[in-house]
Amino acid sequence: MSNFLVRGILIGGALGAFGGMLGLSDNLPRAVAIGMVGGFFAGLTLARKHAKKQNNTK
Numbered sequence: 333m334s335n336f337l338v339r340g341i342l343i344g345g346a347l348g349a350f351g352g353m354l355g356l357s358d359n360l361p362r363a364v365a366i367g368m369v370g371g372f373f374a375g376l377t378l379a380r381k382h383a384k385k386q387n388n389t390k
Contacts, residue, residue: 336379337372344371 348367349360357363 333379333383336382337375340371340373340375340378341368342371344368344374347371 344367345364346367348357348364348370351357351367352360352363357366
């Protein structure tokens with residue numbers, strides 16, 4: 333589960349940084365933090381989906 337969370341946080345933070353550099357946010361650290369929060373929830377959702385799929389195949 334932690335692999336999905338780490339990947340989600342890293343990808344979300346990177347997307348937030350790109351958004352901040354493109355001018356979508358006036359504060360780069362805030363854009364990165366918001367991206368990391370969104371990435372955390374995306375990773376959590378992927379982990380739950382993957383766990384449910386593993387339980388259904390057994």
